[in-house]
Amino acid sequence: MIIKNYLIKDRLNKLQVLSKTANKAGKSAFYNKFRRTSLAKSLKKNFGEKNKKQLVNFKLTTAVAGRIMRKRGPFIVVQDVSSNIQLYIDKKTISNEIHKDIKDWDIGDIIGAIGDIDKSKIGELYLLVKKAYILTKSIRHLPSKFHGIKDQEIRYRHRYLDLIMNKEVRKTFKIRTRIISALRKFFYELYFLEAETPILHSMPGGAIAKPFETYNYSLNIKLYLRIAPELYLKRLVVGGFERVFEINKNFRNEGISTWHNPEFTMLEFYWAFATYKDLMEITEHMIRFVANEALGTTSIYIGKILNIDLSEPFDCLSMRDSLIKYGKTFSINNSDFYDLENLLFLSKRIGLTVANYNNYGNLLNKLFEVIVERKLIKPTFVTDYPVEVSPLARSKDSNLNITERFELFIGGREIANGFSELNDYIEQSNRFYLQLRNKYTYDLSYFDMDYIRALEYGMPPTAGEGVGIDRLVMILTNKDSIRDVLLFPLLRSRKF
Known part of the structure; x- marks a missing residue:
């Protein structure tokens, strides 16, 4: 197969590397044993009002999973069915091997992560990652988050993309x-x-x-x-x-x-x-x-x-x-509805073609639809x-x-x-x-x-x-x- 899009080719190469590594370990590149324990929305609801000190004392370890929507330095934003949650990748809390793998992850990939709930200095909830797994490699690039999908036909024809x-x-x-x-x-x-x-x-x-x-x-x-x-x-x-x-x-x-x-x-x-x-x-x-x-x-x-x-x-x-x-625009009054002849006259007055309406009821209904x-x-x-x-x-x-x-x-x-x-x-x-x-x-x-x-x-x-x-x-x-x-x-x- 000839890959015309070099971006797709780059992602396919990453998938091949991922597959070789997984095969050596007796696993699949499409990992399916990860289990999520929390949704983003529930984490925000239950811990969004707590301060950083309370979260550190609480020490909640949880597992989240979803699609990567943004990558910015050590931060990754993951979207699940309920909302999105931010992940923080700190070299101090994860292995060098996981940190190296994360660098090859792309926007659109589906991942799972285990870590502790924490909060930034500006009050944003995040997961301090301890372990992370790529579950599904996305070969195609998502549209720009800023510009979105403006072409309606693309939205209807590729609804999955519209929903993402x-x-x-x-x-x-x-x-x-x-x-x-x-x-x-x-x-x-x-x-x-x-x-x-x-x-x-x-x-x-x-x-x-x-x-x-x-x-x-x-x-x-x-x-x-x-x-x-x-x-x-x-x-x-x-x-x-x-x-x-x-x-x-x-x-x-x-x-x-x-x-x-x-x-x-x-x-x-x-x-x-x-x-x-x-x-x-x-x-x-x-x-x-x-x-x-x-x-x-x-x-x-x-x-x-x-x-x-x-x-x-x-x-x-x-x-x-x-x-x-x-x-009222057509000065319609009750006498216009007396019989079919009156309706035909009214139809001509408002410029309605009535060739297919050969009885009183059908024509009255058509006038209603139009007016x-x-x-x-x-x-x-x-x-x-x-x-x-x-x-x-x-x-x-x-x-x-x-x-x-x-x-x-x-x-x-x-x-x-x-x-x-x-x-x-x-x-x-x-x-x-x-x-x-x-x-x-x-x-x-x-x-x-x-x-x-x-x-x-x-x-x-x-x-x-x-x-x-x-x-x-x-x-x-x-x-x-x-x-x-x-x-x-x-x-x-x-x-x-």
Whole structure:
């Protein structure tokens, strides 16, 4: 192999020397018997306030391990999963052989050290090293600590490097973990059962989206990656699990943007003998609970200056009222929503191309997306969605063209979607047939006969909701791109 980078070649030479020395001693250059006894953060917490005299009297000997981030004379800064700790290499406390080896250690190497906790004259905690071991030799140089990694594609494509260099990135993903844990805790405390449903489906269902296709050779059938677990979770409600939830991976073979990734994480939950209004109430509590658990506060930022307090009551508007409120620029009024002809006229007035929107509900929803969505910064429930865009939602008794459905918006984006479930198997069959006849959704619609069969056995009055976990993490960590909250977002293939 031709090594073009002389820096890599220098490190490879060091590894070869290390390997020869280790082999003579009957060991491996990649030493794996070192055992850490302390993390940097715990050492700082337990001994950071003690003075040098107290530490000398205490005589705590401990073992730390991590990656070398800086070398400066006799000082080495090591980073572990919790924080970083400074090591002090004093010729008086270590052997000449170890001191000589340390000179060949590079930034990026993973090491282990045993020594006594001490403190410098300026009050900085350090480990006075007695023994030290190189555990893994790093062949590639880390980016400059001062300049960091500014190329976003490098950060996303080589996330491991981003995590090594960027403390804030590590913090974001720790918060993500706490958010998911808090969601589970919230539903466990309400006696919801966590379920697992199939990722491979014989037909897509639960949402209108283009699926990823695959194939099973044993059964000789085409399969689809899950676009939503909804229809399976509702089968469980039919089966008697009255409170059920799933944190799941979904896959949709559609566009990629700052708010969309083809693979994404959702929370879906179903609650028998409840309505969409119950969901709205529980969702407010859930968002506040998760924020407190993950962040320790309900006060969050959207952008650099806009502060939102999630403890305040969420707003609630019907879709029509939201269009009137936020469509003042276009002089929109209630009469504009009378029928399809009026909507078409309104669309032309605001310069919206409507060739693909051939019914009232689809066009009304599109107008809402264009005019209103981005303006819903404060937490807002939008209700009264038209039946054409809500094929699985129960219609209102007072108006069969409007459903008992809401979407929650925060920071100008949809975070959650919930509704009273349609449990009338005849009406549900009609909705499926309508989708199949509708040219706009023809390629994305399927008739799930087994789901209809399940409904025929009887599903109790139920409400269900889906929450975009990736988007919730974005909101709570104030990130502009979904790629900032996914450890490994989907990127275009590239040769190394």
